[in-house]
Amino acid sequence: MAASAGVSPATVSRFLNGGRVRQSVAIGRAIDELGFRPSALARSLKSGSTRAIGVVVPDITNPFFAAVVKGIESVTRDDEYDLYLCNTDESVEREHRVVASLMAKKVDGLLMAPATEHAEPPSHLLSTGVPTVFIDRQLAEGDFDSVLVDNEGGAAQAAAHLISLGHERIAMISGPLETTPGRGRYEGFVEALRAAGLELRVEHTAFSDFRASGGYQSMLRLLAVQPQPTAIFVANNLMAMGALRAIHDLGLRIPDDISFLSFDSLDLGELLDPPLTVIDRPMEEQGVLAMRLLLNRMEHRDMGPPRTIRLETKLKVGASCAPPMSTLHKRVRGAAS
Amino acid sequence: MAASAGVSPATVSRFLNGGRVRQSVAIGRAIDELGFRPSALARSLKSGSTRAIGVVVPDITNPFFAAVVKGIESVTRDDEYDLYLCNTDESVEREHRVVASLMAKKVDGLLMAPATEHAEPPSHLLSTGVPTVFIDRQLAEGDFDSVLVDNEGGAAQAAAHLISLGHERIAMISGPLETTPGRGRYEGFVEALRAAGLELRVEHTAFSDFRASGGYQSMLRLLAVQPQPTAIFVANNLMAMGALRAIHDLGLRIPDDISFLSFDSLDLGELLDPPLTVIDRPMEEQGVLAMRLLLNRMEHRDMGPPRTIRLETKLKVGASCAPPMSTLHKRVRGAAS
DNA sequence: GGCTCGTCTGGTATCGATTTCTGTAATCGA
DNA sequence: TCGATTACAGAAATCGATACCAGACGAGCC
Numbered sequence: 244m245a246a247s248a249g250v251s252p253a254t255v256s257r258f259l260n261g262g263r264v265r266q267s268v269a270i271g272r273a274i275d276e277l278g279f280r281p282s283a284l285a286r287s288l289k290s291g292s293t294r295a296i297g298v299v300v301p302d303i304t305n306p307f308f309a310a311v312v313k314g315i316e317s318v319t320r321d322d323e324y325d326l327y328l329c330n331t332d333e334s335v336e337r338e339h340r341v342v343a344s345l346m347a348k349k350v351d352g353l354l355m356a357p358a359t360e361h362a363e364p365p366s367h368l369l370s371t372g373v374p375t376v377f378i379d380r381q382l383a384e385g386d387f388d389s390v391l392v393d394n395e396g397g398a399a400q401a402a403a404h405l406i407s408l409g410h411e412r413i414a415m416i417s418g419p420l421e422t423t424p425g426r427g428r429y430e431g432f433v434e435a436l437r438a439a440g441l442e443l444r445v446e447h448t449a450f451s452d453f454r455a456s457g458g459y460q461s462m463l464r465l466l467a468v469q470p471q472p473t474a475i476f477v478a479n480n481l482m483a484m485g486a487l488r489a490i491h492d493l494g495l496r497i498p499d500d501i502s503f504l505s506f507d508s509l510d511l512g513e514l515l516d517p518p519l520t521v522i523d524r525p526m527e528e529q530g531v532l533a534m535r536l537l538l539n540r541m542e543h544r545d546m547g548p549p550r551t552i553r554l555e556t557k558l559k560v561g562a563s564c565a566p567p568m569s570t571l572h573k574r575v576r577g578a579a580s
Numbered sequence: 581m582a583a584s585a586g587v588s589p590a591t592v593s594r595f596l597n598g599g600r601v602r603q604s605v606a607i608g609r610a611i612d613e614l615g616f617r618p619s620a621l622a623r624s625l626k627s628g629s630t631r632a633i634g635v636v637v638p639d640i641t642n643p644f645f646a647a648v649v650k651g652i653e654s655v656t657r658d659d660e661y662d663l664y665l666c667n668t669d670e671s672v673e674r675e676h677r678v679v680a681s682l683m684a685k686k687v688d689g690l691l692m693a694p695a696t697e698h699a700e701p702p703s704h705l706l707s708t709g710v711p712t713v714f715i716d717r718q719l720a721e722g723d724f725d726s727v728l729v730d731n732e733g734g735a736a737q738a739a740a741h742l743i744s745l746g747h748e749r750i751a752m753i754s755g756p757l758e759t760t761p762g763r764g765r766y767e768g769f770v771e772a773l774r775a776a777g778l779e780l781r782v783e784h785t786a787f788s789d790f791r792a793s794g795g796y797q798s799m800l801r802l803l804a805v806q807p808q809p810t811a812i813f814v815a816n817n818l819m820a821m822g823a824l825r826a827i828h829d830l831g832l833r834i835p836d837d838i839s840f841l842s843f844d845s846l847d848l849g850e851l852l853d854p855p856l857t858v859i860d861r862p863m864e865e866q867g868v869l870a871m872r873l874l875l876n877r878m879e880h881r882d883m884g885p886p887r888t889i890r891l892e893t894k895l896k897v898g899a900s901c902a903p904p905m906s907t908l909h910k911r912v913r914g915a916a917s
Numbered sequence: 918g919g920c921t922c923g924t925c926t927g928g929t930a931t932c933g934a935t936t937t938c939t940g941t942a943a944t945c946g947a
Numbered sequence: 948t949c950g951a952t953t954a955c956a957g958a959a960a961t962c963g964a965t966a967c968c969a970g971a972c973g974a975g976c977c
Contacts, residue, residue, distance in 0.1 A: 244933090251957045256935055265955070278707065283684035284625045285933035289962050293621070303665075304646040313641055316667055325681050328640075328665035330653055344662050347620040370615065484848060491851055511821060511846060514828055516853035581963090588927045593965055602925070622963035625932050 248273035287349060295325045296352040296537065297345035301333045302453075305481055306510055307526055308356060311378060314530025315354060318538070324351070331358050333452065346371055352537045354378060359421040374540035376533045380423045381551065388540070390533040390552045394427025394506075395434070397522040397556030398476070401504050402435035404520070404558055405474045409566045410502060414447035414472035416461045416482050425453070428478045428506055447472050451482055458485025466493060466501075473501060473567035480507035487515075498565035508559065518561035525554055585610035624686065632662045633689040633874065634682035638670045639790075642818055643847055644863055645693060648715060651867025652691060655875070661688070668695045670789065683708055689874045691715060696758040711877035713870045717760045718888065725877070727870040727889045731764025731843075732771070734859040734893030735813070738841050739772035741857070741895055742811045746903045747839060751784035751809035753798045753819050762790070765815045765843055784809050788819055795819025799826035803838075810838060810904035817844035824852075835902035845896065855898035862891055 245252040248270045258264045258271075259281055273279070287293040298315060300308040312328060319326060327345060331338040338358045345353065353373050357380035376388040405413055415432055418425030433443050446468050449461035458477060462485065465472060477483040483505035490497060497503045497517060504520050512519035532552055539545045582589040585607045595601045595608075596618055610616070624630040635652060637645040649665060656663060664682060668675040675695045682690065690710055694717035713725040742750055752769055755762030770780050783805050786798035795814060799822065802809060814820040820842035827834060834840045834854060842858050849856040869889055876882045 252934075253936080253957060253959095254955085256933095257955085260935085263955075280680070280684050280708075282625070282686065282933055283681070284621055284630070284686055285962090286935075287962095288619070288621045288625055288933080288964090289935045291962080303640060304643065304650055306641065306643075309641040309646060312667070316669070325664075325678075325685075326666070327662075328667075329663070330649070330665075332653070341662075343617070344620070347617050348662075349619065349621055371617075487848070487851055509848060511824070511848045511852065514824055515848065515851060589964075590927060590929090590966080591925085593963095594926090597965085600925075619963055622932090623965075625934090625963080626965045628932080 244273065244277060244279050247277060291349075292351055293349050294323065295327055295348070295350045296354065297327045297329065297342075297348075297350040298354045299329045299331060299338065299341055299345070300356045301331050301338075301358045302481075303328070303330045305453075307480060307507055310526035311356065311530035311533075314527035314532075315534045316530075317527070318531050318534040333358050333454070335359050346373065352376075352541045354533055354537060356380060357422045357424070359419065374537060376537045376540070378529060378533045386549050388536055388550050390529055390536065390554070391423065392524045392529065392554045393556055394424050395431030397506055397524065398428040398431030398478075399435040400556060400558045401476050401506065401522050402432050402439070404560075404564060405476065405502065405504060406436070406439050406441065408474075408502065408564055410474040411441060411567075412447065412470060412472045413441065413443065413474045413476065414449075414465045414468075415443055416449045416451055416458055416465070416475065416477045416486060418453045418478045418482070419450065422453075425478065432476060453479050453481055455481045455485035455488075458482025459489045460485075462486035462489035463493070466490070466495070471501070474564065475501055475503055477503075477505040480505065480509055483507070483509060483519075497563050499568070502564040502567070504564055506556075513561060515563075517563050520561040520564045521559050522556050523559040524556045529554060581610065581614060581616050584614060628686075629688055630662075630686050631660065632664055632685070632687045633691065634664045634666065634679075634685075634687040635691045636666045636668060636675065636678055636682070637693045638668050638675075638695045639818075640665070640667045642790075642816075644817060644844055647863035648693065648867035648870075651864035652871045653867075654864070655868050655871040670695050670791070672696050683710065689713075689878045691870055691874060693717065694759045694761070696756060711874060713874045713877070715866060715870045723886050725873055725887050727866055727873065727891070728760065729861045729866065729891045730893055731761050732768030734843055734861065735765040735768030735815075736772035737893060737895045738813050738843065738859050739769050739776070741897075741901060742813065742839065742841060743773070743776050743778065745811075745839065745901055747811040748778060748904070749784065749807060749809045749811070750778065750780065751786075751802045751805075751812045752780055753786045753788055753795055753802070753812065753814045753823060755790045755815045755819070756787065759790075761843075762815065769813060790816050790818060792818045792822035792825075795822025796826045797822075799823035800830070803827070803830060803832070808838070811901065812838055812840055814840075814842040817842065817846055820844070820846060820856075834900050836905070839901040839904070841901055843893075850898060852900075854900050857898040857901045858896050859893050860896040861893045866891060 245255045248255065250266050250270060254264055254266065255270060258267055298312060302308060316326065327350060329341045331341055335358050350373060353375040355375060356378040376390065378390050381389045381391060413436065417429040420426045420429060436443050447465060449465055451457035451461045458481065475486065477486050490501065495501060506522045508521045508523050509519060512521060536550065582592045585592065587603050587607060591601055591603065592607060595604055635649060639645060653663065664687060666678040668678055672695050687710060690712040692712060693715040713727060715727050718726045718728060750773065754766040757763045757766060773780050784802065786802055788794035788798045795818060802812065812823065814823050827838065832838060840856065842856065845858045845860045846856060849858060873887065
């Protein structure tokens with residue numbers, strides 16, 4: 244390349260980086276003619292920066308993570324950084340591999356959403372000093388940045404709503420307790436029930452995997468229990484889809500036969516019959532905040548203490564939750580007497 | 581690194597690549613102690629291969645593309661290739677940037693789903709000889725591999741279904757004609773109507789952008805036309821979501837007020853009331869086939885002529901399409917006379 | 918013992934850019 | 948016109964690995 248423009252490689256380099264160069268026209272022409280593209284590989288090797296950010300999510304088909312990614316992208320100034328988006332399929336093993344690979348590729352920053360966090364946290368991989376922000380996950384050590392949602396609070400809102408409607412036999416499909424959102428939502432829900440003098444009974448609890456298929460199976464199992472629960476709280480959107488399908492397949496009606504409440508809204512939730520009542524939360528915003536935080540760390544050499552940002556949830560009332568039948572009966576009886 | 585193990589860099593390299601090395605224990609220990617990870621950058625620079633595949637999609641929040649990605653991943657033997665997943669946000673400009681960046685990063689292969697294909701096809705970027713498979717898109721030149729769905733056929737199935745129910749005032753929300761699926765579905769639909777002696781009238785046609793917001797606006801506009809169409813065919817899933825919302829917001833009922841049929845199924849489509857009738861197609865499989873084709877090109881040096889794989893669509897009948905009211909009236913009148 | 922052969926090793930060029938350092942020509946003021 | 952300053956070009960080292968080549972060493976054979 245340098246030769247074909249009749250200059251030294253150093254001059255080409257200066258030209259590429261916007262330095263003043265007398266032969267710029269000749270170089271420009273040579274570039275066009277040869278279809279020359281500088282190798283990002285060589286550039287990064289020498290410069291030590293790849294201008295790339297790794298994004299690790301457990302399941303890209305989950306609309307929540309898709310939205311988070313969208314938020315992240317909206318912050319990336321276009322020419323500045325590339326994103327390496329990686330899917331771990333909810334597998335710790337794949338997460339390790341993926342992170343190792345990103346480190347080997349020398350990304351300048353890392354955004355990580357949870358698979359699980361027990362079982363050998365990837366922190367030893369992060370000791371490389373690459374700025375990292377966790378999304379929806381908080382490591383036990385607590386010395387990393389996190390952007391979380393108030394899982395406990397949201398679950399408590401859910402419990403409060405169901406309790407206020409008069410439910411007592413309440414069931415829950417929980418996510419894995421090894422994840423921040425799984426544990427937070429479970430504990431928040433249990434605690435809120437307990438505070439109201441209620442109990443989340445073992446036979447009314449299913450621990451699943453945040454996936455639609457798991458939600459389906461769990462719902463079938465919970466509905467086989469007698470007496471049936473009068474309300475169900477599902478800990479995320481995908482399991483909610485599965486659970487809805489199970490209820491539908493069994494021919495049960497919402498909310499007549501069972502009240503339905505989920506954490507995270509569904510894409511078509513408000514078009515369903517009945518429109519779903521959900522614990523809603525900002526999704527894209529979570530990506531936006533995480534990315535901003537990361538860029539801060541990366542660019543301003545922000546070395547302050549680890550920060551945790553916690554977003555608020557909001558109860559969005561549809562029509563999938565109603566007082567339980569038994570309450571209605573009581574009321575009717577009460578009115579009749 | 582080499583120094584700290586007391587051997588030459590060449591020996592370390594051999595060790596890393598599984599060659600027989602006498603000092604392997606010493607090297608292994610040094611690696612552990614230093615937390616040494618070989619730089620993928622340097623390795624790729626020298627070897628010319630990055631073991632990475634670029635995947636370019638227009639909108640990762642579209643469940644269709646999410647499913648395609650999942651299919652692609654399922655084929656990737658885990659240790660063999662990394663995926664660089666890139667979102668273009670349906671923008672030609674971003675697509676160019678993304679492809680340029682992937683080329684600079686020297687990916688070994690490329691899977692591209694469409695933004696648009698007119699307006700300066702990225703082929704000049706592909707002249708680098710990087711094996712490329714297009715998904716859902718066919719370049720005019722036709723000298724690239726493609727994995728497509730039978731857009732024309734699917735649209736024709738849609739038309740046939742609506743026609744068989746007796747509809748005549750049929751509307752369509754089409755995607756952009758500059759995309760393969762946009763054009764194919766539009767032309768297939770128009771052609772099928774014409775073959776049946778019907779016409780897709782201008783005021784019953786909306787050209788939109790494959791997005792939910794576009795579908796919403798388009799649906800509002802089409803429903804403002806008098807006389808209202810009795811059936812609507814929507815060219816993709818996201819626009820269908822928007823269109824459903826519009827119908828819902830206007831308080832119209834499906835299929836009583838309007839029959840609804842879309843290309844691509846919706847995640848919760850069969851749980852809606854009524855369950856949607858859709859033109860369905862294999863989604864993950866499209867990713868699987870594309871990836872297999874790409875790996876073939878990459879590894880077996882398959883230099884055969886460009887291949888085009890075309891998947892079949894399938895009409896999945898729900899309950900969102902019914903005979904138009906006018907037909908019912910006629911029938912009623914016919915029966916009464 | 919001398920020879921060949923096979924196994925392993927270190928030295929060194931290389932991938933393609935950046936970066937420092939030096940050298941030379943151009944520019945300026947006096 | 949001269950010396951000082953500026954502006955730019957090229958030579959060469961460098962990033963961290965791989966790959967080729969030549970050399971060291973031990974084993975086996977006549």
